[in-house]
Amino acid sequence: MLAIRNRRRKAVALATAAVLAGLTAPALTAGTATATTTTAAPHAAAYDDAYYDDAAGKTGDALKDALHTIISDQTKLSYSAVWDALKVTDQDPGNSNNVILLYSGISRSKSLNGGDTGDWNREHVWAKSHGGFGTSTGPGTDIHHLRPSDVRVNSVRGNKDFDNGGSAFTDSGGSLTDSDSFEPRDAVKGDVARMIFYMAVRYEGTDGWPDLEVNGQVNNGSNPYMGKLSVLKAWHQEDPPDAFEKRRNDVIHDSFQHNRNPFIDHPEWVESIW
Incomplete structure (x- = not known):
């Protein structure tokens, strides 16, 4: 088993280097430091697809259960280690001294x-109060859903569920908010959806943490749910994985947690489960 895992990690390391070589810097809007998605070189085969062998041919709950088992084999980070990890996973392809804020x-x-004010911090895309896991090692430090965010913007998002609609705000970059929901900018709507789907599969209540689930509503409060499912599925379809998101998945697998977000590798599995 160890030999198989080492071969997989070696393959990922080589492919990650290929992806990095093919990335282009995000285009910047004139007069701002806001990055927009650009077309990059085709994504290399960044992992050994044998990683998902145990999920082959499955659908629905059987697929969800199989993926849970696969991605639960991971290295867990401390909350302090998340700082350094995000400096690698979310590095600006056009400026290695910077990160891109989600x-x-x-x-x-x-x-x-x-x-x-003016700093960036560690945003829990699955709001840490939804299930009450906080910043403890586990869901509170899982960098598949932790991203750099402007301090003020992170505060505006708070623990709101995701839905369409709302108004712009300072440094929103196209994101919107209202009293009970948050809508991220178009370029990362799919990213947000896939992070939520990952969390709902990874944390099933079997390892001492709450059973996280996606549901069809907002205002979920402290319950271990995030919405809004229909909107997240639409965002997933409208904004498929791009080179930045794929590279991030590779780096997390190769260098940090050694597990993957299956909905980046196999977007079709969202519909198979939900």
Whole structure:
């Protein structure tokens, strides 16, 4: 088993290098530091698809159960280690000194991590109060759903569920919010959806953490649910995985947690499960 895993990681490392070589820098809107998605070289075969052998041919709950078992084999990070991990996973392809902030698209210095205005911090895309897991090692430190975010923007998002609609706000980058929901900018709507789907499969209540589930509503409060399922599925379809998201999945697997987000590798599995 160890030999198989090592072969898989070696394949990922080689393919990740190929992906990095093919990436182009995000285009910047004139007069701003906001990155927009650009076309990159075709994504290399970044992993050994034998990783998903136990999910082959399955659908529905059987597929969800198989994927849960596969992706639960992971290395867990401490919350302090997340800072350094995000500086790698979310590095700006056009400026290795910066990270791209999830909701605003701004490219900001890696050194400006913290809690002050103008800093970036660690955003839990699955709001950590939805299930009450906080920042403890496990779902609270799983970098498949932790992303750099402007401190102010992170505060605006708070623990709101995801839905369409709302108004723009300072440094929103195209994201919108209202009293009970948050809509990310178009370029990362699919990314957000796939992070939520990952969490709903990875954390099934079998390892001491709540059973996280996606549902069809907002205002989920402290319950272990995130919505809105119909909207997240639409975002997943409208914004398929791009080179940045695929590279991020590769780097997490190869260098940090050694597990993958299956909905980046196999987008069709969203419809198979939900």
